[in-house]
Amino acid sequence: METKQVKCKNCEKPYKEGFQFCPHCGQKTNDELTLSVLFYNTISNYFSFDARFLKSFIPLMIKPGYLAKKFIEGKRLMYLHPAQMYLFISVVFFFLFSFSIAEWEKEAVRFNEKIAKAPLQIDMPDEAKAELDSVKNMEVLKNLKNNKAILGLKDEDLKKADSIIQTDTDDINMSWDFNKKKIDSLIAVGAEENVIYKEMGMSDDASYFERRMYRGVLNLAKGTGAGNMLRRAFDAVPITMFILLPLFALILKIFYFRKGRYSYHLVFTFYLFSFLFMLFAILMAINRFVIEIPGWILTLIVLSTFFYFYFGLLRFYERNWFTTLLKGTVISTIFSIFVVITTVSLVLFGFMNA
Template sequence: METKKINCQNCEEPFDEGFKFCPNCGQKTNEELTIGVLFYNTISNYFSFDARFLKSFIPLMFRPGYLAKRFLAGKRLLYLHPAQMYLFVSVIFFFLFSFVVAEWKKEANAINKKIVESEVVEQLPDEAQKQFDSIQKAKVLESLKKNKALLGMTDEDLKKTDSIIQLQNGNNLKTSWDFNKKKVDSLIDAGADDAIIYKEMGMSNDAGFFEKRIYAGFLNLMKGSGAGSVIQRSVDAVPIAMFILLPLFALLLKLFYFKRGRYSHHLVFSFYFFSFLFTLFSLLLCIDLFIVPIPGWISWLLILSTFFYFYVALLNFYRRNWFFTFVKCSIITFVFMLMVIPTTGVLLALFGIMNG
């Protein structure tokens, strides 16, 4: 008796009726699309949240270098794929990090509001005006110093800002930040050219690059481009930065372990190492946000411990002398941190951060 043939709904290849799974592509036959099936397929296909993740979690956290070694040894279905692991934990991290960013944006917007809503005191006696200016300058500088991380300012930027604000009658700057705010607001509402508004705000005719940046930043704040948007754009640049930095990290490993396999081998190691970092940071955020606040010294201690995790992972993965591995680990870490700074700077510039 001839067996009835049916076609697979996925690959459309024929197979004998009675099979629970297609012999050609492996898809389950006659599976009803329920909410449960839809949810499981979404998680399974895009994040591979299955037994392999649970099986990979313990060695990822407590056996440095083990997963990368096993993956290269051919155990590629037993544990979660390195790229899938990285994708999954990075999504979790940035989701949790968004709660922290929301607080940063709130603080930055509070600073923005203080700047925009500050009223100008006019027609004061000279001595009173000078005293008022002095107090206002001190408030501005103190606010900038406390929130320099939120505003993306370096110590050098603060020093230059300090020197600019403290100038009273120098050639570089003709304002003490007591410009007529109502007039500036009316110029903004009228759509006046930025150059005209800068002049009304007191920018000197021969303003240098940094002075122009200061005025551009203040003008953007007055136009409603809140400091919170600056924070958001900075955070938006982080995933792209990691997308660039991870392959560069693998390239560093290739340079220091040139004879220890192809570039793809070092890339596997990098995926698992960065997955560990994101997992650790996600756990810290989860505890700090939803369970109990973590003291700063404990957070820093755990973050510093990642260096020793990296060292042990190199020892286990590359099987080299402990002393030379420690030297290479230190150099790779140092060089990579140097790479982070220019990469982040370029991305922030592309996102419009450096120009306010």
């Protein structure tokens, strides 16, 4: 007797009647739309992710190279996928990091406002600078008070003068290479940027790079550049990390070229960067919401990440300790150079696009 065939509503391939799941695509044959059916995939995927993340968290933090080695050996459902873990942890890290960036941005704006008010710095002997002390400032204020009627000054004007004189400006050591007062006047009257650039000293045949640099300096002179510069640089960090991560895997491939394909080294890199982001995220969370961690402890923790990297290389690549130490040091040095170059590039990018 011939068994009745039915067609799957998902993949449209035939199968024998009576199956609870399609043998081709795995979809449940009973397609009655209930709340459980509607949210089954979402809930199951969420708790599957949650369970695998919890299983992966402890080995990630205390067993360097363990997860990468298990993934290469074929255990790819027990623990969270390396790319998935990296994406999840990086989102948490950048969310917490945004709070620090917001504070730094405010500080940068305040500092930039001080810079914008700084006059042209004039070099003078140390003896002459010593005379410009608090006593001298108080004499200036006293003369202003005694002659306020002649000068037409009000009490409010004297208060402003007092605040300016008493303001601590020792931290500002800004020297402008142009006539700051004239530039301020051009800004006040709404002069075109090209006119201001010329007055600042930009060449007639300025390149795109030179023009952007003068734009950054002008924004600093206006008192708006530092905050925008920091924000622009921060916005470029996630994209930069997606460049640095595969670059790090490429460096590993060069030093361990006999240990498999590029994807082999990329797995190790994903888990390593996940550990670094998770560690820094935990430190930021503690520092912000629990207790402020002393700077020397933070420094020791950051330096200890090299040992995590070293033991991870030992476990994952299975080489002797001396060769691993040598390669780990060279790899860290090369990558640090790229990080410095990237950091400088980000600052320049933020400055030129402030």
